[in-house]
Amino acid sequence: MMHQIQVKNGFQDKISIAPMLDWTDRHFRFWMRLISQQAVLYTEMIACPAILLGDREKLLGFSPSVEEPLVLQIGGSNPKLMGQAARIAAEYGYRALNMNAGCPSSRVQSGQFGAVLMKTPEIVADCVAEMKALSGLPVSVKTRISLLEMSGRGSDHLCRFAEYVHKAGCAHLIVHARQARLNWSPKDNRTRLPLDYQAVYDLKKSFPDMAVSLNGNVCSLDAVREHLKYVDGVMIGRWAYANPYALAEIDALFYGKKHPILSRVEILQKMIPYLEQNQERLSVICPHMMGLFYGQPHAKNYKQILAAHDLKGLKDFVARLKNGD
Ligand SMILES: Cc1cc2nc3c(=O)[nH]c(=O)nc-3n(C[C@H](O)[C@H](O)[C@H](O)COP(=O)(O)O)c2cc1C
Known part of the structure; x- marks a missing residue:
């Protein structure tokens, strides 16, 4: 029988703020920290080749004392290069990494990463293993339930994907609770495909010793509370950007912290x-x-x-x- 670890207790990522290109830059993260000291923040997705070849200070610079707990999201699909990027990130002071295997943007697909990687979980697994080995950091993966163009049940694909990445050492899987369609815009992908929270709850049941976070249209503290009955963490995207003060109470409610809430x-x-x-x-x-x-x-x-x-x-x-x- 599988040994069940109570991931939920003391799990810092109970609440996280989703990686969002052009939105979750270091200025937003400074802003968000005035509202919550506990929620785990994500960088925007940074493409692996940019980390290897670009202006590192511009792409990776952050203030640990302000922004942590912080996760760097990397987009890529070449395990060796992802490993090198992860090592650079560790040298830069990041303490946790995330691999993007869920973004359906065509910009991302042309680089053969993001959502298209749901078709090849073995490549994601190789990337995770290399990233972990070269950085020594925990590596999570962000994905969707499956691709609409893959035949069969979405939740079966999700479980197969989870098996691969879990075996490769991914201790935390974040699932945007929708399928994705490759040739649609990210907006159509968010608005035209239905949410399936149950598939994420079921995933957690099947993988009790892997942390699972749920993402997608979470827009109230009641919804957060409800999801946390079934999964370890909830990742909030657009709601945190559109109405950040709605999160002012999360440190008290979900982390038991008693520090004063700023007006x-x-x-x-x-x-x-x-x-x-x-x-x-x-x-x-x-x-x-x-x-x-x-x-x-x-x-x-x-x-x-x-x-x-x-x-x-x-x-x-x-x-x-x-x-x-
Ligand atoms: C402006 C914008 C940029 C995004 N950029 C990224 C990204 O860089 N990496 C990623 O994994 N997801 C990205 N996403 C998807 C979000 O992380 C999240 O999965 C999605 O918005 C669903 O969550 P929500 O309904 O809480 O917003 C982006 C979403 C938006 C709205």
Whole structure:
């Protein structure tokens, strides 16, 4: 009988914020850390050849004291090169790596990685083994249930995929609870294919000693709580970007941490010096902050100020809120 490890207890990745290209850069991660100190953050996907040949500081630079726990997501499919990229990441100070085997973007497919890799779990397994061996770091994999164009039951493909990567040493599998279709855009892939949470719950039952996280359209703390009855972790993507303050309570609710929760105004007060230090990046950073007043009376005014990259306006806005105006 398989020995059951209680992965859930003390599992840091109970809540994670999904890797999102152009969104989860280091500025967003600084922002997100003002809201949760515990949720595991992911980088954007960085392509393996870029790590090997590109501007490493630009691609990999991060602040451990601020951003950890942090996972670097790497996209690629050549085991030897993925191993080399993983070693470089370890030298850079990353403490956990993730391999992208689920992104259906055509940009990614042309590099023969992402979702197309669901067809060849043995290649993903070889990549995981090399990445682990050369970096000495834990390596997780992010995937979908299966590809629509593969015949047979999606959950059977998922289990076969999980067997391969688990044997190769992947201790944590993150599943976006949908199939993927290769020739559709990522947006169509997100919106036109149904969610199947049960397939992910079933996967966890079949692999009790591998951590399993569920991803896809999780948009409330109640939903997080519900999924955590069946899986070890929940990965949140667009909701965290669109309405980050909805996650303000997660450290208390899911990690039992008692530190004070910053108010929206306190978050902005901590953000303003950061914006001042990064004035040349305001066009990149301000979009990350748009959702802070989601559903609140001041949302429109706040977003106008951010859209204009108006730092003085933002300081005045904060002063007005502090005075209770
Ligand atoms: C703007 C954007 C960029 C994304 N970039 C990546 C990426 O780099 N790597 C990846 O594995 N998934 C990427 N995804 C997919 C998300 O990680 C996540 O799986 C998907 O959005 C479903 O989760 P959600 O419904 O909580 O948003 C991206 C999604 C969005 C919206």
